[in-house]
Amino acid sequence: MKNFFIVQSQDPFTDVRAAHQFELARTLASRGNKVKVMLVQNAVLSARLDARAGPLFQLLDNRISLYADEFSLALREITPSELLTFVVPAGLDLVINAMQDGDKVIWN
Amino acid sequence: MQTLTFAFMDPPFENERTVTFFRLLDAALDQKCNVKVFAYEGAAALSFALQRGHGNSVHGRNEKEESHPLTKDWIAALMTKAKQNQLQFEWVNCGLCVDERGVNEAIPGCGRGSPADLWRYAMASDNSLVIGTR
Numbered sequence: 133m134k135n136f137f138i139v140q141s142q143d144p145f146t147d148v149r150a151a152h153q154f155e156l157a158r159t160l161a162s163r164g165n166k167v168k169v170m171l172v173q174n175a176v177l178s179a180r181l182d183a184r185a186g187p188l189f190q191l192l193d194n195r196i197s198l199y200a201d202e203f204s205l206a207l208r209e210i211t212p213s214e215l216l217t218f219v220v221p222a223g224l225d226l227v228i229n230a231m232q233d234g235d236k237v238i239w240n
Numbered sequence: 241m242q243t244l245t246f247a248f249m250d251p252p253f254e255n256e257r258t259v260t261f262f263r264l265l266d267a268a269l270d271q272k273c274n275v276k277v278f279a280y281e282g283a284a285a286l287s288f289a290l291q292r293g294h295g296n297s298v299h300g301r302n303e304k305e306e307s308h309p310l311t312k313d314w315i316a317a318l319m320t321k322a323k324q325n326q327l328q329f330e331w332v333n334c335g336l337c338v339d340e341r342g343v344n345e346a347i348p349g350c351g352r353g354s355p356a357d358l359w360r361y362a363m364a365s366d367n368s369l370v371i372g373t374r
Contacts, residue, residue, distance in 0.1 A: 139369075141257060173256045203263065224260070224267045231367040232242050232271065239371045 135166045137230035137237045143174040144187045150175070153240040154187040161194035168235075170226060171219070172201040179219040180210060192218060199226060243274040243328070245361040245368040251282025252291070252311040261371055262314050269321050269329070276365060278358040280334035281373070286311040287331060287350040288343040312347050319349050332357045 138157055144150040161167040169191060171179055178185045179200045191198060199222040200215060212221050231237050246265065250257045268275050279286055293308035295301055315331060322329035332353035338344055346352070362368045 141260065172260055201260075204260075224263050225271060227264060227369075228244070228267045228271045228273065231244050231268075231369060232273065234367060237367065237369050239369060 133164050133166060135230070135233065135235040136160050136168070137227065137235040138167065138169045139227055139237065139239045140169050140171050140175045141173040142240055143176075144178050144185075146174065150240070151187055154191060157196055158190055158194050161191075161196050167194070168197040168199065168226075168230065170199040170201060170222065172204050172224075174204075176200045176204045176208065176210060179215050181214055181216055183216075185216060188216065188219070241272060241274060241327075242366040243276065243364060244268050245276045245278065245358070245365040247278045247280065247358055247368070247370040248283045248286075249279075249281035249371070249373050252286050252288075254282070255373075257371060257373070258286070258311065262311070262318070264369070265318055266321070269318065269325060269327060272325065272327065274328040275318075275322065276328075276330045276332075276361040278332055278334070278353075278355075278361055280337050280355070280358075282337075282341075284333040284337035285341055285343045287315050287333060287346040288312060289345040289347045315350065316347055330361070332361075 142150040157167050157169055178188055198219045200219050202221045202223055205221060248261050265275055289312060291310045291312045293303050293310060295303045296306045319329050331350040333346060333350060335352045335354055338352060
């Protein structure tokens with residue numbers, strides 16, 4: 133089993149390939165790997181309570197940990213209370229921690 | 241103390257990825273990591289010494305008031321931060337990419353190299369992150 137940390141910058145509303153990227157995360161998790169996904173930049177838009185965030189819910193089925201970059205949220209005036217409950221606001225230090233831990237870190 | 245390598249290819253002033261990239265470098269220094277950067281394609285211009293700020297007549301601001309962010313200054317600030325924390329901060333620009341864009345004049349501390357440096361950096365690091373442009 134390996135640890136994967138995916139930094140997701142592409143959002144499913146404007147980037148068609150984002151759906152495939154979520155699928156990759158789901159597949160990695162379904163094969164027993166530990167997967168974390170951090171939404172950054174426009175990808176945080178899909179974490180809003182009122183967003184049609186189907187792909188994010190698919191990730192939940194595989195117990196993937198989901199985070200949203202606090203800075204990207206602030207830039208878009210999205211408060212933590214407006215996020216889907218399973219998305220945790222966090223700083224980019226999580227990415228660095230994953231690199232330090234030897235995770236395979238992927239930028240999407 | 242760990243060493244992390246980052247490869248980046250976005251130019252200055254174009255994409256939010258550039259800001260996120262610099263935030264990652266800053267976070268790495270905060271975590272007391274040595275940092276190595278291989279800048280290729282458009283990112284070869286991030287350290288271009290002749291970048292200049294400008295005023296904004298629409299906003300009615302002069303150059304000083306506008307305080308236009310320049311990536312060369314961000315790099316210099318990260319170098320200073322690394323030095324203050326006794327960390328290593330290395331930056332190599334892809335030479336071919338530099339030549340293509342005519343951005344040879346890099347700020348002090350930023351070198352000229354080749355993709356072989358990315359390999360060298362990665363081999364000498366605990367982990368690497370490649371931030372590609374789609």
